[in-house]
Amino acid sequence: MSHGLAYLPELAVIEVAGDDRIAFVHGQLTNHIQNLGDAFRLAGYCTPQGRLQATMRVYAQDDKLFMVIARDLVEGFMKRFGMFILRSKVTLRLADELKVAGVTAPTFALPEVDRVSLGDVVVARVADVDGMARCYVIGTEDALNALGQETQDTAQWWAGEVKAGLPWVVLATKEAFVPQWINMDLTGGLVFNKGCYPGQEIISRVQHIGSTPRRSVLMKADAALEVVAGDDVMIDGVANGKVVMAATVGEETWAFAQVPLKALEAGSFEIKEKAFTVLPLPYAMA
Numbered sequence: 001m002s003h004g005l006a007y008l009p010e011l012a013v014i015e016v017a018g019d020d021r022i023a024f025v026h027g028q029l030t031n032h033i034q035n036l037g038d039a040f041r042l043a044g045y046c047t048p049q050g051r052l053q054a055t056m057r058v059y060a061q062d063d064k065l066f067m068v069i070a071r072d073l074v075e076g077f078m079k080r081f082g083m084f085i086l087r088s089k090v091t092l093r094l095a096d097e098l099k100v101a102g103v104t105a106p107t108f109a110l111p112e113v114d115r116v117s118l119g120d121v122v123v124a125r126v127a128d129v130d131g132m133a134r135c136y137v138i139g140t141e142d143a144l145n146a147l148g149q150e151t152q153d154t155a156q157w158w159a160g161e162v163k164a165g166l167p168w169v170v171l172a173t174k175e176a177f178v179p180q181w182i183n184m185d186l187t188g189g190l191v192f193n194k195g196c197y198p199g200q201e202i203i204s205r206v207q208h209i210g211s212t213p214r215r216s217v218l219m220k221a222d223a224a225l226e227v228v229a230g231d232d233v234m235i236d237g238v239a240n241g242k243v244v245m246a247a248t249v250g251e252e253t254w255a256f257a258q259v260p261l262k263a264l265e266a267g268s269f270e271i272k273e274k275a276f277t278v279l280p281l282p283y284a285m286a
Helices: 021-026 071-083 141-145 154-164 200-208
Strands: 004-007 011-017 041-046 052-061 064-070 091-094 099-104 122-129 132-139 214-221 232-235 238-249 252-260 269-271 274-279
Touching (some): 004 154, 011 099, 052 071, 052 122, 064 132, 071 091, 099 141, 132 141, 154 238, 154 252, 232 252, 252 269, 252 274
Antiparallel strands (some): 011 091, 041 052, 122 132, 214 252, 214 274, 238 252, 269 274
């Protein structure tokens, strides 16, 4: 991986304000929002059927909550999320003045993984990849430019997220997965001790079965391909999986893809008519 800062126009920031913001958001997402502290918390927002409408990272600053989310989901997300505010003292706003960038091997100090440091620029540490520290930075464009980091190709950053197995749902994959299928229970984005939220009953039922029939895995092809979220994964010639995220760097294409667990025993995998090899993720598959 190369190092430097990559602006990520694919991501947007939603501001949640009001006296009831914590209780309201806590009751909607798959993770704890109460006692958020300095966490940069992965969470999901589901349909009543347990399908993910969005994934996001949530942090708190200045008596407000902020959700980093795929930009192509913002309009629909805010409309649906806002339907349930009712009499709660909560307001939602697209904080379009805030830009999101990813930095690999930054030259400034970092908090611990999945934590934030607050200031004119919010620095949010995420998992290292290929031995390099990584973080999201969130602030105005002028503030991000003032960090003085070299620029990095956006694909390099997304390749890091793919290799880390950290899921982002986008419009093309909206309602395509239950959280366990994209490993959210393995990456800290899904908990089972927080009480009710939309889809909680179905998601918990999947967990209590003892295992999920599908997981997401890391795949690589030694070719430059135009693979995007939502593309089919062909398993033994049949479409039976779906790309969650993908990135092409040079002559390598990396994909984080949801597949049946039983296919990992002896299945062959193709995306866009090209063979992909399954590689280990940095966390244990359960």
